[in-house]
Amino acid sequence: MTTCIGARCPDDALPGERLCWRHQKRFESGGGLPLVSDMVTGDPSGHGRYGLADIDTYGVACHECGERLISVPAHVKKAHGMSIAEYRAKHGLERVSLALPPDGVERRHRRRPCRGCGTPVERNRRWCIPCAEARDATKQPPVPKRRPLTAEEAGLLSTCDPDDLPELVRRLQGDRVPSNAIARVIGMSPSDMSERFPRR
Ligand SMILES: [Zn+2]
Ligand SMILES: [Zn+2]
Ligand SMILES: [Zn+2]
Numbered sequence: 001m002t003t004c005i006g007a008r009c010p011d012d013a014l015p016g017e018r019l020c021w022r023h024q025k026r027f028e029s030g031g032g033l034p035l036v037s038d039m040v041t042g043d044p045s046g047h048g049r050y051g052l053a054d055i056d057t058y059g060v061a062c063h064e065c066g067e068r069l070i071s072v073p074a075h076v077k078k079a080h081g082m083s084i085a086e087y088r089a090k091h092g093l094e095r096v097s098l099a100l101p102p103d104g105v106e107r108r109h110r111r112r113p114c115r116g117c118g119t120p121v122e123r124n125r126r127w128c129i130p131c132a133e134a135r136d137a138t139k140q141p142p143v144p145k146r147r148p149l150t151a152e153e154a155g156l157l158s159t160c161d162p163d164d165l166p167e168l169v170r171r172l173q174g175d176r177v178p179s180n181a182i183a184r185v186i187g188m189s190p191s192d193m194s195e196r197f198p199r200r
Contacts, residue, residue, distance in 0.1 A: 001013070002018070004019050004023055004034070005019065006019060006020065006023045006040065007034060007035070007038070008036070008040050009022075010040065010042060011041050011051075022051075039051075045063055045091045046065075046090075046091060047061065047062065047064065047065060048061055048062075048091060050092040051093065052093075052096065053097065053098055055100060056068075059100065059120055060072050060098055060099075062075060062076065062079070062080075063087070063090075064076060064087070065079065065080070067119055068120065069113065069119055069120065070113040070120050072084065072087070072118065073098075073118070074117060074118035075117045075118035075119060078116055078131075079119075084098075114126070114127050115127055116128065116135075117131055143176075145176065146177070146178045147175075147176045148177070149178075149182065149185065153172060153177070156168060157169075157182060157185045157186055158185055158186070166197070169186075169197045170197070173199055179193050179194065180193070
């Protein structure tokens with residue numbers, strides 16, 4: 001094996017070639033010969049090194065933020081708005097594994113990934129703290145399925161012009177009032193009600 005002729009490039013040249021796979025690929029796709037300014041394997045790249053995965057017993061380090069992860073793809077999407085392909089290309093990680101070896105994380109360090117972003121979380125948690133806070137912020141109290149008819153609405157129903165009744169009934173049904181409560185006020189049997197004003 002000989003080394004790539006690209007300046008500073010430490011990678012092996014492809015068999016029978018003078019360039020490493022990265023430089024060869026770029027050359028063949030019309031990107032020209034290696035430049036001194038090229039990022040090469042081992043150069044600082046974000047929080048990591050270009051072309052090198054940093055995997056230890058705490059997980060895989062994210063090149064964007066340095067966080068140790070069990071799963072990189074979900075994290076880079078959520079935390080950095082990048083696809084895994086963009087992330088790999090940016091940091092020269094196209095050909096390295098970002099997966100933990102099956103027994104790569106020691107049991108005492110093994111934590112499960114946050115369901116939102118892949119960051120390892122404490123044993124009894126399912127979400128990391130930022131994700132949990134974001135979820136709490138968007139969580140709204142559950143809307144009750146049905147609500148009682150108000151006295152005012154009952155009055156409207158019983159004095160309503162028959163021509164306007166369908167519209168009023170639809171509006172109340174749409175506003176979570178049970179059909180049988182409406183039927184009771186307008187003196188309709190439940191079966192007539194469901195025939196004339198079926199819930200949509
Ligand atoms: Zn090279
Ligand atoms: Zn990150
Ligand atoms: Zn998270």
